[in-house]
Amino acid sequence: MSSPSVVTRALYRSVVLAASIAAWPAWAAEIEAATPPVVTEPVASSAQPPAADAALTTASIAPSANLPADELAAPKAADDAPKPTVASADRIEILDECLDIDACIDRYLWALYERAPKLDKIKETERRVVTVKRKGRMVKVTRSFTRLVDNDFTWKDPKAAERVGLSMKDYVIGGMDRSFKLKLFHTLHAAEAAGLAPGITSAFRDDYRQEIASGLKAATNRSYHGGSLRGGYGHGLAADIVSVNGATRAQRWVATEQLWKWVDANGKSFGVGRPYLDRDPPHVGPVDGQEYAKHRAPAVKVAAAETKKHNRIAARPEHHAAKRAKAVRASALASRRTG
Template identity: 80%
Template sequence: MMSSQQFTTRALYRSVVLAGCVMAWPAGAAEIEAITTPAVAAAAATITEQTAAQSPSPEAALTTASINPSAALPADEQAAPRATVEPPQATVASADRIEILDECPVIDVCVDRYLWALYQRAPKLDKIRETERRVVTVKRKGRMVKVTRSFTKLVDNDFTWKDPKAANRVGRTMMEYVIGGMDRGFKLKLFHTLHAAEAAGLAPGITSAFRDDYRQEIASGLKAATNRSYHGGSLRGGYGHGLAADIVSVNGATRAQRWVATEALWKWVDANGKPLGIGRPYLDHDPPHVGPVDGEEYAKHRAPAVKVAAAETRKHKRLAARQEHGAAKRPKAVRASALGSRRTG
């Protein structure tokens, strides 16, 4: 039968040995160091030395275990403060990948949620040209006269309100309108492309996806005719047939940094998007605009065969025009020479 004093002694001894085991953990474990007090560390060191020399007596174990944890150690025994190195923080939060990494019972739902997350995190800002007419005084023919002149300047344009207004107009939620209005095959290609771009550290975002005729009408900057937009114009099929999206990078704390990252994203799409089914039909003419490489829009503006055929057509037209022009001039030259010969004769 174990006495109460022996039971207490052994229990205290086990607690101190357990503290020694904790201190034996690698020094890099910052969480363990944070909860281990200097007093417990000193007690663990004492127990380790006693164990190496000889087995400790019950009295020594009692003395060691009764150290006051709140007692401060001497200055020479205190551990030097350890510099905390924090990993670099990402500029933007990554899109939720739970639906991507897990098995999706319905792939369309997961794709829509992912693209919607990219749409939500992208700022809806751009630069537009504003024309202002002002009356100025100028000097003409020695007199000062007043004239009206036009002045153009670039201003910031926040178009955050446009998609909600268009969605509310047709009675749809924002996600149903912006993402649900795109063609299913195009959404899958866009998902794979932007997911690969995100894995490459480019932090893509979507500023505009499906746009109906009304939304296209209130759009600013470079845009197609109201009903001919590949974003979802009525002549292209309307809702459910959108074949275009505008993408930027959201990586960067300032607008200038995001612009640099956005240009890198566009170049990445040019180099890697075609095998994934996505390309930029207009390149620098409309940089954010992307569409399927097997679609009509991309083929019309980028496909080599179409470009060559169009160039050949233009060449033949120019040659035909020159021949017609030359044929029209020859009779006049003949008549002029005939008249000259008659006069000399």
């Protein structure tokens, strides 16, 4: 696990990269529209500038030796001179590093995973023999007592990654579905901008990782985190998120609840929601996925069923009245025939 300072620098770098992804269409068009400079062989020199400086400056681009002297004498007029902007250099630097959008998203999500403590509380059941009074006499019975205990699961993802021969980043982040990673990136980047400091405690899980999970969990091969029945590696459609705001665990819990409420209020606009709400609060997934539809749609179905039931109740008296009228007409017709 990286030191806090390294993780902070990686997160800062990822946030800068994240901002470029959100603004990609605007400045990418500007760069493509610009006319590329004519680059010739550089003049031989004993001291070459660093590669990073050469990419961001024009010092390494020398004029052609075949050009006349009068064309090299004076620069263009002030109106034709390019306007210096600090942002342009940053954009070029980001463009050089973000040629692969998927890699930038993976780095950002990995930074959020690294900074989140892998701690939670699980229910532990203990059976004790106690003495109780029954029918006027004391008897000994066995009772079950449940308590919450701290659970550190930092070791579980590394063990699962080592088992399949993958790096931690490739296992935890690379195992998620690509479209879900994009939705999760936009959601958590917006939460970061809102000052909620999101972190990821769990992302992709294979069957083995799900088997060694503790507490509230799905069946080993049915987890939407990446169980084999859901498609396995590359098809993970769930993640667990918390907030890292706060110096103490109690403060982080308050901040985490604020993050979950923010996701409930704003997550759908990015395509992410909490399918289980308070039954599994950290768990998020795509709102257009099977898991969300299965656990959040019943409320809509119940409302529709209540509406249909109301319509049936309202229509019932009319149906009975129609049946009585039909019976009266049939009786009258029969009496006329017999008369």
